[in-house]
Amino acid sequence: MKRSCVTLLGAILMGLMITGATHGADRKVPQSQAEVTLSYSPIVKKAAPAVVNIYTKRVIKTRSRSPFFDDPFFQRFFGQGLGGMPRERIERSLGSGVIVRENGTIVTNHHVIDGADEIVVALSDRREFSAEVILDDAQTDLAVLKIDGVKGRLPVLEFADSDEVEVGDLVLAIGNPFGVGQTVTSGIVSALARTQLQLSNYQSYIQTDAAVNPGNSGGALIGMDGRLLGINSAIFSRSGGSNGIGFAIPANMVHFVVTSALSGGKVVRPWFGANGQAVTSEIAESLGLDRPGGVLVDNIYPDGPADKAGIEQGDVILSVDGKEVFDPQAIRYHIGLERVGGEVPVEILRGDDRRTVMMPLAPAVEDPPRDITVLEGNHIFTGLKVANLSPAYADELGLSMFDKGVIVLSVDRVSPVRRLGVVRPGDFVESVNGNKVETVDQLQDLLNDVDRDMSFGIRRQGRLIECGVRGNSSYYCR
Incomplete structure (x- = not known):
């Protein structure tokens, strides 16, 4: 009995090995001691020369802090002038990169070179070269660099699928x-x-x-x-x-x-033009599905790609270009890999009807134009950098395509609202003195007419905050 069990176990293991070997010509489990002791060194010798080290340097400008900075008496007379003398410090970081073209084109992460004033690439043979950024795409956390002055062809890594x-x-x-x-x-x-x-x-x-x-x-x-x-x-x-x-x-x-x-130094991606949520077990049960999967469409941007494809609120997106999706991020990724122009098949479930629609591949619209502006004038919003939000710009900022209005991008350190602490980056300017604000131009026109006393509304994470300021010094918010 024991011997028959061993024989059966051996047959099962052999069957598993055969199955692993026949699954694909490139995939199999080790079948001998010789195969177990095989080395990765031939692969490394081929690939390693195309991997580089990247060193970056960034100059950080700061101000020394005055001992009187927090004293109300000195703040009254000197304000931000108590910031101290300007100073500089050098911040260094390191990372890696991959040579993808023989002429010195290198890909790395956006966060490796973000904000760098100087980028140095060290090859595997110890040669070092300065590099310039030809594309920096924060949305994918990728950056493409170029080094010049290299003699001969550089080793490269080919892309796999x-x-x-x-x-x-x-x-x-x-x-x-x-x-x-x-x-x-x-x-x-x-x-x-x-x-x-x-x-x-x-x-x-x-x-x-x-x-x-x-x-x-x-x-x-x-x-x-x-x-x-x-x-x-x-x-x-x-x-x-x-x-x-x-x-x-x-x-x-x-x-x-x-x-x-x-091919142009700029990434232009198609967009979906709809929002949705992953189909959970509870949602699947309410829809009569036998298992969770897909994305339930909640909202559709008017005249966007999803709308033009005939996708409706309540549809379940099952796949994009034949690839299953289980959450909105997967839809975004697969559509983002397509080229603008043409169409892509999207499989949807509408009630009991399973169908495939062709969705046009178009970039997100920038309407209104972003109009990035630093506000100036004799008002507390001086020093605010603001912009109009559109689906295209919202996509770049990682915001909802349905957000609209004038968004605050940054607040200058000498801006009065920075000192008061009532406006933050990411806020939306809703109103000035009771007048609705929809564009940067409209905001500037309203600010040109304000005097020292003004009221304004700020939308922060969906919550409306109403504020009033008297003489650029006292204020209230509710």
Whole structure:
């Protein structure tokens, strides 16, 4: 009996090996001791020279704090003049990048080079070059750089089709963790289409357990064929070290951004033109579905792509271009990979009717134009940077396409409202002296007519705050 059980177990294991081997020519489990002792070194030798180290420098300007800064008597006479003497300090950071063109085109993370005054790229052969940014796309957390003066062709990594990646695939992560120098770690693909990380506007991350640490950002995640599967971008960690949960931007999105950079230097994406929510178990039960899945459409932008495709409120979006979606971020990602122009098939469920509609691929509209303006004049709003919000600009800022009005982008440190603390970046200016504000031009016209006493309304996270100011000094809000 014991021998028959062993024989049966051996047959099962052999069957599993055969199944693994026949699943795909490129995927199989080790079947001998020789295969167990195989090395990754040929892959690393091929891929590692195309991974670079990136060093950035940023000049931070500050002011020394006067010991009288908080004294009301001195504040009355000197105001912001008590800020002290200007000072400068140098902030340095490091990251990684991947050469994707032989002429010196490099892709890295937006957060690696964000705000940098100087960018230096160090190749694997220790040569160093200054780099310029040819595209910086905060919405995907990607940036494309270019280095000049390189003699000969540089090694590059070819893009893989990240849609073909499967959970369990072996992967290598190459980068410069903690600045110790180029490092290779190994692991597997732990999960796909991670969309709830709030790291960028277009999320569908590849999760891996290959060790990724600070400094790996912008480095390569490669497969066993040595091609680029993704750009390592983030880790999930409470300590700052690797916990075996790293996230990479898929190669298909990276390729889209690189192509955009080389064909005009600007990313233009289609938009969906509708809002929705993930279909949970409770929603699925209320809709009579046998399982949760898809996105329930809540609101549709008039005359937007979803509206033109005939999608209606209450429809459930099941897939985009043949790819299943389970939350709004997935819809955004898959549509964001398409080129403007043409159409994309969207599968929907309307009641018991399952159908496919063709949605036009058009960019988000910028109506009204953003009209970014720094307000000036003899009023408390002096020094505010404001803009008109449109679906296109809301998309860039990560806001709802249905938000409208005049948004506050920043508040200058010497602005009177900064001192009073009544207006913050992200607020909407709703009214001035009882007059509704809809555009920047209208706001400027109203401010030109105000005297030292004025009232205004601010919308903050959906809540209306009404304020009044007397003589640029005393104020109330309710």
